Amino acid sequence: MDRIMLIEDDSVIREELSILLQSNGYEIVLPDSFTAIFEAVRRYIPHLILLDINLPGQDGFQVCSKIRTFSAVPIIFVTARNTDMDELNGIMLGGDDFITKPYNTSILLARIASLFKRAYPSKEKDVMAYRGVILHLESSRVEYQAQLTELTKNELKILAFLFRNAGRIVPRADLVEYLWDNQLYIDDNALSVNMTRLREKLRQIGLTDFIQTKHRQGYMI
Structure with a gap:
């Protein structure tokens, strides 16, 4: 709304x-x-x-x-x-x-x-939803139970990639390549930093376990 x-x-x-x-x-x-x-x-x-x-x-x-x-x-x-x-x-x-x-x-x-x-010319096209969580791509925001938070460019890309692969494990290497194109020149820690910040923003709107870590495999929602 x-x-x-x-x-x-x-x-x-x-x-x-x-x-x-x-x-x-x-x-x-x-x-x-x-x-x-x-x-x-x-x-x-x-x-x-x-x-x-x-x-x-x-x-x-x-x-x-x-x-x-x-x-x-x-x-x-x-x-x-x-x-x-x-x-x-x-x-x-x-x-x-x-x-x-x-x-x-x-x-x-x-x-x-x-x-x-x-x-908001593409508002309806630029909305993704999963398990009650709404991702607004156009305005770079995520919404849950009427609570919203703004995302950075990388946070938005991470969440959108997970939404497109909902229910499946996304390998860390795939996320790194999607975010930075060439994973050879990016410290793997950069993904961890972005993921930590994203999870904290999700926690602030009531989503504590929305992104799951699969040991030695990757992430999934």
Whole structure:
């Protein structure tokens, strides 16, 4: 399910948006507070953010700019501020769209759907699933029971290779060759380091024994 984070200080608008979006099939998440926005973005890993400009503490422009230092998540400004300069600032600082309040709900939903298509053009093709674990290839994330974590390039490649060979033992040499093309120039320890980091990320979302080690043979899921 597509996950949208609402960063909006007006409780009435926040509730209306939550109801509207949930009724249209979106999962809604909120930051715990306006001082913990960036922690919430990292924790929930939303697929899209709806961001107001007039926020307590720091404005939406500052929030957008800081999010862009660690995430490329699509951001739509939804705000009562409607000058050309506001819209220009929003786009220049990393926003993907700009909608002014009061908004037409049908247009808002259409803009959200359009941005999802642009941001995730191959989403349905780039999803793998096994034993309740969902691997999002396009966004380099793994999901289990609504918990997500982001993967590095090598971690994603390891997990995708194991998914494609689910139920079978994958030799370490095959993984090394797949990851680095020429295993002669790679220390075998490099695979162990990547595997340890991947297992720790899986453990953090509740997957303690998803990748099994087969002694002197390799790995399997």
